[in-house]
Amino acid sequence: xxxxxxxxxxxxxxxxxxxxxxxxxxxxxxxxxxxxxxxxxxxxxxxxxxxxxxxxxxxxxxxxxxxxxxxxxxxxxxxxxxxxxxxxxxxxxxxxxxxxxxxxxxxxxxxxxxxxxxxxxxxxxxxxxxxxxxxxxxxxxxxxxxxxxxxxxxxxxxxxxxxxxxxxxxxxxxxxxxxxxxxxxxxxxxxxxxxxxxxxxxxxxxxxxxxxxxxxxxxxxxxxxxxxxxxxxxxxxxxxxxxxxxxxxxxxxxxxxxxx
Amino acid sequence: xxxxxxxxxxxxxxxxxxxxxxxxxxxxxxxxxxxxxxxxxxxxxxxxxxxxxxxxxxxxxxxxxxxxxxxxxxxxxxxxxxxxxxxxxxxxxxxxxxxxxxxxxxxxxxxxxxxxxxxxxxxxxxxxxxxxxxxxxxxxxxxxxxxxxxxxxxxxxxxxxxxxxxxxxxxxxxxxxxxxxxxxxxxxxxxxxxxxxxxxxxxxxxxxxxxxxxxxxxxxxxxxxxxxxxxxxxxxxxxxxxxxxxxxxxxxxxxxxxxxxxxxxxxxxxxxxxxxxxxxxxxxxxxxxxxxxxxxxxxx
Numbered sequence: 357x358x359x360x361x362x363x364x365x366x367x368x369x370x371x372x373x374x375x376x377x378x379x380x381x382x383x384x385x386x387x388x389x390x391x392x393x394x395x396x397x398x399x400x401x402x403x404x405x406x407x408x409x410x411x412x413x414x415x416x417x418x419x420x421x422x423x424x425x426x427x428x429x430x431x432x433x434x435x436x437x438x439x440x441x442x443x444x445x446x447x448x449x450x451x452x453x454x455x456x457x458x459x460x461x462x463x464x465x466x467x468x469x470x471x472x473x474x475x476x477x478x479x480x481x482x483x484x485x486x487x488x489x490x491x492x493x494x495x496x497x498x499x500x501x502x503x504x505x506x507x508x509x510x511x512x513x514x515x516x517x518x519x520x521x522x523x524x525x526x527x528x529x530x531x532x533x534x535x536x537x538x539x540x541x542x543x544x545x546x547x548x549x550x551x552x553x554x555x556x557x558x559x560x561x562x563x564x565x566x567x568x569x570x571x572x573x574x575x576x577x578x579x580x581x582x583x584x585x586x587x588x589x590x591x592x593x594x595x596x597x598x599x600x601x602x603x604x605x606x607x608x609x610x611x612x613x614x615x616x
Numbered sequence: 617x618x619x620x621x622x623x624x625x626x627x628x629x630x631x632x633x634x635x636x637x638x639x640x641x642x643x644x645x646x647x648x649x650x651x652x653x654x655x656x657x658x659x660x661x662x663x664x665x666x667x668x669x670x671x672x673x674x675x676x677x678x679x680x681x682x683x684x685x686x687x688x689x690x691x692x693x694x695x696x697x698x699x700x701x702x703x704x705x706x707x708x709x710x711x712x713x714x715x716x717x718x719x720x721x722x723x724x725x726x727x728x729x730x731x732x733x734x735x736x737x738x739x740x741x742x743x744x745x746x747x748x749x750x751x752x753x754x755x756x757x758x759x760x761x762x763x764x765x766x767x768x769x770x771x772x773x774x775x776x777x778x779x780x781x782x783x784x785x786x787x788x789x790x791x792x793x794x795x796x797x798x799x800x801x802x803x804x805x806x807x808x809x810x811x812x813x814x815x816x817x818x819x820x821x822x823x824x825x826x827x828x829x830x831x832x833x834x835x836x837x838x839x840x841x842x843x844x845x846x847x848x849x850x851x852x853x854x855x856x857x858x859x860x861x862x863x864x865x866x867x868x869x870x871x872x873x874x875x876x877x878x879x880x881x882x883x884x885x886x887x888x889x890x891x892x893x894x895x896x897x898x899x900x901x902x903x904x905x906x907x908x909x910x911x912x913x914x915x916x
Binding site for chain 1: 822
């Protein structure tokens with residue numbers, strides 16, 4: 357599934373009556389199977405953009421489309437991984453993961469099988485029947501990712517999903533996410549604060565400027581293509597292309613933050 | 617990887633060590649929790665003993681006339697008499713007070729509370745959900761809810777008697793009207809307090825509006841609803857005397873009122889203590905029920 361932003365902008369009025377221009381006119385075309393990473397300082401409209409794509413927020417200007425038709429609300433085809441795990445504490449880990457399938461009327465046996473696969477994938481085997489609040493923060497986040505993957509959405513929208521994880525878990529989940537998105541040709545919209553993570557994961561990286569948010573850099577990441585194969589993480593990070601792109605992105609972010 | 621026997625042994629030893637240590641830590645934690653509980657209990661008991669001692673001293677020194685403040689022993693005697701049969705000087709045998717044992721009075725009041733609060737527990741959350749999810753309904757009803765909440769039950773019991781008669785119906789109504797607003801208000805606050813992301817997460821998993829209500833908002837609101845029920849039951853106990861002012865026998869509130877009017881102050885105090893203890897016990901039960909129903913409360 358591909359998505360398009362056509363001059364999308366977002367303004368809102370704060371409680372004190374101030375008009376905030378959160379997102380300037382933004383146009384973007386993201387083809388099926390692309391892994392798009394978005395970086396930028398806080399308040400640059402990244403999350404606003406994600407909410408528009410998820411259908412939680414209707415843009416005040418322009419139009420957001422999925423496969424050519426306008427987004428009118430949330431849909432299971434656009435799965436969302438939030439910053440916070442948002443698990444439902446009244447359900448066990450397993451029931452949380454199976455919930456999307458249940459909403460969509462999938463039978464119990466198939467729910468169980470798919471749910472188990474996703475739990476295994478994120479390394480939560482053996483924790484299926486735990487209470488969600490008994491899991492550590494990192495495990496809760498993994499459970500949330502399993503919950504979204506169980507639904508098998510065509511587009512995965514992720515808002516700093518690995519920000520709160522320890523380095524080891526983060527690296528493992530990054531690899532798993534890359535593999536899943538490539539194998540199943542998922543389109544991914546991935547917000548992060550880490551430039552390194554963006555270059556490592558993305559096929560393409562967007563840098564956004566502070567309010568009003570707009571795209572100031574749009575770079576394809578073609579390191580693997582250039583080397584003709586997928587490089588393992590350590591090797592990839594030390595290539596001159598990786599270092600160069602990382603520095604370019606970091607400079608762009610800093611330049612954007614400098615007082616005008 | 618090849619591991620030598622010494623390495624293996626070392627691993628075992630350190631593992632056993634580690635296990636022993638964590639067992640010790642757990643035992644220490646249990647012990648300190650127990651000491652804390654004992655300390656709290658001792659404090660509560662000490663306060664009770666001091667209060668009883670002061671009460672006893674005041675009455676033993678006859679600082680206050682027994683009519684105004686009977687001694688602890690007299691109250692205990694009134695309590696025992698109200699639960700047993702005794703022979704009067706005339707040779708007649710009297711059982712309990714006002715023809716009922718005290719526990720029968722208590723059960724009669726609890727039955728009234730069960731009916732009044734029970735209906736409020738069924739209707740309160742329902743009305744609360746409707747008001748929280750339908751804007752105009754909330755606008756229309758909220759002022760009246762607050763109006764009702766502010767009314768003292770004693771103020772309108774007379775009106776209820778005129779409408780529904782002096783029997784149990786007016787008492788049910790009074791207890792219902794006292795219990796209803798706190799449950800509705802707690803439910804509304806609960807629904808409004810559901811985190812937006814919880815709802816968004818469900819919607820983007822494919823939930824319909826109805827499924828969001830059933831699988832997210834309803835369980836998420838449960839802790840507040842239970843809190844509201846606890847407040848409502850507490851409020852019903854404070855209302856039960858007002859409900860039983862007229863034709864309230866059998867009824868513990870009625871007994872407290874009638875005995876006071878007949879200057880049986882020892883019995884009145886016994887009734888007050890029984891009402892208080894029953895209310896505390898019922899609240900403890902509800903609190904326990906709450907932790908069983910919403911074990912995640914305060915932890916997620």
